[in-house]
Amino acid sequence: MNFLRKGRCAAAGTPPAYPLRVIRLGLWLLQRERASGEWHVLLLALIIGVGSVATTGFLGDRLKRTMSEQGASFLGADLLVTSPRPIEVWPALSIENSAPKAGSLATSQALEFSSMVTRKDVFQLATVRAVDAAYPLRGTVRIASRPFAVGTPRPAQPPPGAIYVEPSLLSLLSASVGDEVQIGEARFRIAGVVAEEPGQLGGVFGLAPRVFMRADEIERTGVLQPGSRVTYLYQFAGEPGQLAAFGTALKPRLDSTQRLIGSREGVETLRGAFANADRYIQLTALISLLLSVAAIAVAAHHHALRHYDQAALLRCLGATAAQLRSLYAIQLLALGLLGSMLGVAVGALMQQALALLILPEAATRLPALGLAPVGAAVASGLLALAGASLPALMRLIRVPPLRVLRRELPPLPVAAWASAAVSGSALLFLIAWYAGDARLVGVFVGALAALAAVLILLARLALLAGGGVQRMAHGPLRFGLAQLLRHRFDSTLQLGAFTLALFLVALLALVRSDLVAGWRQQLPPQTPNYFLVNIAPQQQQAVAAYLSQHRLQASALYPMVRGRLVSKNGVPIADTLPEDARNSNTLRRELNLTWTATLPANNVVLGGRWHGERHAAEISVESGMAERLHLAVGDQLGFQVGDQTLTARITSLRSVKWDSMQPNFFVIFAPGQLDALPASAIASVYVPPDAARALPGFVKAFPGITVLALDKLIANIEAVFAQIIGAIQLLLGFLLAAGMAVVVATLLASLDARRQEAVLLRTLGAQRAYLAKGLWSEFIALGVLAGLLASVCAEIAMALIAERLFDLPLRLHPWLWLTLPTAGALLVGMSGWLTTRHITRVPPMQSIRALN
């Protein structure tokens, strides 16, 4: 017999080898079932989830590559030293000494400071970088003749009497190239716009637009006074060996306010900071993928249920468990690859939209799409798919062949721990991959679990309430609500998923519209809205006179000296602090020190006694700073001011109301200690709208004084905020889509039962319109419930954020309670109706046959 069988095969050619055969069979069956709803949902959910992570993956990769490809040109030099004071003495291997040698270090010096730029009656704060002819040592500056043109590479140093400006300054001043503007006491012609400069990706965070001027023309402006805030930039380029020796020699000489940045570490630092931000955005995207996992799991589970018969038949026809496993695995793999690739395509399109949203100016300069994110996105997609569908698959291959005779036989149970372990480890791996470190994984998983628990609880409560309504309702509404309550698991999942999506979208919209505006609103009227900075000692009287002449209400003028806290009770301050407190910002930058006999308004002494008129070496310290740096009344603090060292004893601790818009200080000296030091003064002033005309006059009269418009500053912050939130909202679009996929997946899973019921009802005489109304009621109720739950969550979250972070009073948002339920009803209603509409249209007879 065996011989006969072999002979038969041989007579008609060799069949394909076993693995190939199973692969072929799997793909063939998949292709035949391509019209099946579950496959569509699975594919759709995968496209949404992968699209979400691919979008952020692509953009993050492009930004990271921009940074590393630019290398030294990113920093503008091989080595950069920044300092708040000029550095006079350089290490032995200094520029002068090494100049005659071959391969000596090239150098460039620049100064950076804030100043007003005025054109006619319009003025704007700008960040001025005064450069020499050598700047930049590495990389290119491109100057263009009009905004957003490509520009030609040119030195950053403009010709005498001219400046280069960032494009945004032109629009802020309503100026164009060729116009004249005033900086301090000098006039300059705008000779071009900066199209590209080292280290700039485009003005996301540029609150004050950049201006390039010649270093040798600073004096002409008269802007820099003793005590002005200036950053000195020293750039070096040369051979690695020399640079290293130079860096090593220089490092010990720098204090904590001065920084030495190598091109690699410069990029690394930036990249590190960026990687962190990127990671959080990636995690946001991951939420969409995880929600898609829920949709995939439901679809896969239902697909398995519908294929028990198929699997049993294949077993009966001689397929081994291994063959079945390969057959279904290859189907899953094929779908996974298809869905992931389509998701990647969606991501490739969306990342460009995202790039334009957050980096409007630099989007065109980013490198082309990379291949690495494709791999990552496809791998994420496959992993998510595996995690979501393997439990269902595991059950499918455990169907007993006897089911062909006894259809009620269920598949052999798969141990719950096994399914959970398979899914759990796949998802955990996915999260760990995106989160990077164990702590973040813990936080993310914990937050996710807590959120899921809260959502499930809320959904259950909402369904209970729905039950109450159902008992009172009539007709189709009663029928619809009954459906909602009957499929309790499905409804909970749908409610949870949709509530999450709506909640996050609403929360971001609220944060965007509410917080800044709310904070602004709660400021008392006549809160100062301008800061006057850099008032020279000889100007102080004239400034006070000008203000009172124009009836402008100003705070006291506070003299300001910049100094660094260096010691406590004779010990270097860092040594007195535990490891984690040493990195405090207060230690890394220079503090603004002032002196006054009068306790400033809004300050309250919490401990010790205010020094008052006493001329003694005494200081008052802000309580938050005291806490951070473990300072107490009685401590003797040492400050480095210029080349002088001062010591003073803490005699009081104060609370400061930081949002009072008054000049506020961490450290206030008693009179007499700092008087001899070069100081410039600061004041805040309230300029009512009708007196705004006085300001251009002020800027003209005192060109060296920096006028900070708080309104503009806040508006700028709001704009940046809006950009970032806009980008995240784009990602939340994916989340909303994933929520809809969950709804569709769960509905599809219940479609057979629903069809059966509809057929029965129609046979019993129910009209099509009745069924349709029933369906609509169900979905609209679901959407409205999700919207209401999301409103509750958003209100609570907003109240917490407002109270904890911004100290704002509780405020409800009535429009939210209208918008979210409407949006929910619309979105869920639409997806629900599209999924189920045909069950009301099929004639009962046809449906009955289909069910058989």
Place this chain on the structure above:
Amino acid sequence: MTSPVRTRFPAESTRSLQSPGIVSARGLSQHVATADGILAILSDVGLAVKAGETLAITGASGSGKSTLLGLLAGLDQPSAGEVFLLGQRLNDLDEDARARLRAGRVGFVFQSFQLLPALTALENILLPLELAGHPGARERAAYWLDRVGLAARAAHTPRQLSGGEQQRVAIARAFATDPEIVFADEPTGNLDADTGARIIELLFELNASAATTLILVTHDDALAARCQRRLHLVAGRVA
């Protein structure tokens, strides 16, 4: 066995050369645990079927007919007793080994047809051929579809076919791999009398020309009468 080269598709009759006892069972029992204790579905059933023979297993509902069929086909394991199928002792084989034994060598016809809804009539016949890796599978499937008189319905899905047509496709599927034995579970159970009669004709005609062993479960006396032998079960025992 001298000539392995045969006409391209079926199967006239080398089957008589096969060894006797293509299916046999001894002391076969099947018990299930229920809430009320152990329930005996089959008790001490023995039988032997020679190659090419036709056997009807009859009995009332719940007499254990389908359970016996399942055990003989290796779809389930008995609580006690032995089953031999195609020369192999099934008790010694695990689920996968039994599946491998069935592949291409055992055909099935079910009461509920068990056609895959996504596949066309032709493709349903193709399925076991693809699974067993038959050469020229598509031509073979087309040939069998023609044999059951449904060549014109090749591209129709089960949903577009009547019950009788579906069962014809199922019969074609059972014979397409040129099996040595066909198990049929109430093949006319879901059909009206006329259609059922025509299905019986077809089944026996194909069985005769392929000289296949046929074991069928039925409670239809007319159908049982067509078989060479009959095994009547009463409450799980051979009557």
